[in-house]
Amino acid sequence: MKIPPPDTKEYKEYFEVKLKGGHPNSGLAKYLQNDRKVLSFGIVWDDQTLEGGLKFYTLNFFLADDTVEVKEIAEQNNGKDPFPMLLRRSKVPKEPLLTHYPGMNLKKEEHYKAEDLVIGKTINIFSRPCLIYDCDEFTKGWFKEVLGIEQVPIDLKKHKPTKFWQPVPPYNGFGSEEDSLGSVYSLQPKPPRKDVNKMFTFEI
Numbered sequence: 001m002k003i004p005p006p007d008t009k010e011y012k013e014y015f016e017v018k019l020k021g022g023h024p025n026s027g028l029a030k031y032l033q034n035d036r037k038v039l040s041f042g043i044v045w046d047d048q049t050l051e052g053g054l055k056f057y058t059l060n061f062f063l064a065d066d067t068v069e070v071k072e073i074a075e076q077n078n079g080k081d082p083f084p085m086l087l088r089r090s091k092v093p094k095e096p097l098l099t100h101y102p103g104m105n106l107k108k109e110e111h112y113k114a115e116d117l118v119i120g121k122t123i124n125i126f127s128r129p130c131l132i133y134d135c136d137e138f139t140k141g142w143f144k145e146v147l148g149i150e151q152v153p154i155d156l157k158k159h160k161p162t163k164f165w166q167p168v169p170p171y172n173g174f175g176s177e178e179d180s181l182g183s184v185y186s187l188q189p190k191p192p193r194k195d196v197n198k199m200f201t202f203e204i
Contacts, residue, residue: 027065030063030064030065031064031065034062034063034064035064036064037062037063037064037142038060038061038062038063038138039060039061039063039114039117039135039138039139039142040058040059040060040061040135040136040138040139041058041059041060041061041117041119041132041134041135041139042056042057042058042059042132042133042134042135043056043057043058043059043070043123043130043131043132043133044056044057044130044131044133044156045057045125045128045129045130045131046129046131055072056072056073056075057070057071057072057073057086057130058070058071058072058073059117059130059132061112061114061117062089063114065091066091066111066112066113066114067089067090067091068087068089068090068091068092068112068125069085069087069088069089069090070085070086070087070125071084071085071086072084072085072086086125086128087125087126091111091112092111092112092123092125092126093109093110093111093112094109094110094111094112094116094124095109095110095124096109096126097109114143114147115147115149117132118132118143118149118151119132119133119134119135119151119152119153119154120132120133120154131154133153133154133156134153134154135151135153139151168181168184169184176192178192179191179192
């Protein structure tokens, strides 16, 4: 039996799907068995660019089809614009092969699988080396039950922001003391609220 080369097979599958024809569904059993099962990891990327630094993300691995999505962990007042998604849900190759058209490269891409995501290892997400340092309880139980691997989180010492104490300036004598505090606590000071109960109680 003559086996067609991988590029010819890939061409045929591409044109069949493009022409609304056959849709290969070889992973149906895996999908039905692992639907809605997601492994969640904590990863960190040491960005070496000028405005970089340590960036923390949540990596979700979908067992149904071995796809990966990476979401940024937003931190308040970190001076960076929020960018929620680093990677949309897709398969992540270990070494990406960039081609202009299906079938141009005869090499087969190797994608990351569940057994590759072990705490302490570094994975390459499109030229971004990311260290896996933590995972959730479901992921720990799944690895121990299915693969027999004990996931031990790594304690990363995060830099705590420095807190500065700013004393309240003294009363300047203009208006009431509440009016002066209003200009301290807000850029657009509002008039103090009137205590209606006190007005009615001590009304003469």
